[in-house]
Every structure is written in structure tokens, then in C-alpha cells.
Amino acid sequence: MQSIIWLFGGKMRSRAYRRAQLAKRKKKALKIYPQDKNATWVNHLQGCSCHMCGNPRKHWKEKTLQEKKADEFERSFDKEIPEH
Ligand SMILES: [Zn+2]
Numbered sequence: 001m002q003s004i005i006w007l008f009g010g011k012m013r014s015r016a017y018r019r020a021q022l023a024k025r026k027k028k029a030l031k032i033y034p035q036d037k038n039a040t041w042v043n044h045l046q047g048c049s050c051h052m053c054g055n056p057r058k059h060w061k062e063k064t065l066q067e068k069k070a071d072e073f074e075r076s077f078d079k080e081i082p083e084h
Contacts, residue, residue, distance in 0.1 A: 022042065029039040033047055041047045049055070056062040063071070 025042050026039045029036070029042045029045060032045060033039075033041065036047065046053065049058075051059040056064055057067075
């Protein structure tokens with residue numbers, strides 16, 4: 001059980017809690033996209049994947065922000081001067 005909690009990175013929450021959070025997100029989604037009555041994008045709020053909103057790797061063959069950050073993080077290890 002402890003390992004499962006660790007796996008999901010935090011507390012195990014009740015069904016009621018998750019439902020309440022979902023309702024909260026739905027409310028927010030409806031506020032942002034009033035035309036989307038079923039709140040289809042309730043989990044991510046991304047209602048579009050055009051060249052401006054979508055993944056830059058797909059449209060421009062460019063790295064995404066997260067990938068750039070990961071590269072930078074990796075490079076920071078190479079620069080480190082060894083102890084002497
Ligand atoms: Zn778009």
C-alpha cells in the first residue's frame with residue numbers, strides 16, 4: 001500500500017474528493033469554453049491543436065519546452081568541473 005502511494009506521488013484520495021475536483025475542473029472548463037457544453041476538454045483545457053497551440057515537434061520539427069528543459073538539465077552535468 002505504501003508503495004502504491006509513493007507511485008502516485010502523494011495521498012490516496014476518496015472517490016468523493018475526485019468527483020468534487022472533477023466538478024471544479026468542469027466549471028472552469030465551461031467558463032473558458034462556454035460553447036463546449038459537455039466540457040470535453042475538462043482534463044487538459046486544450047481545445048485546439050493548430051500550429052500555434054499544438055505540439056511544436058509536430059508542426060515545426062522543433063523540440064517542446066519540456067524536451068528543451070530536459071536537454072538543459074542533462075547538459076548541466078557535462079559542464080560540472082570534477083573535484084581535484
Ligand atoms: Zn489553436
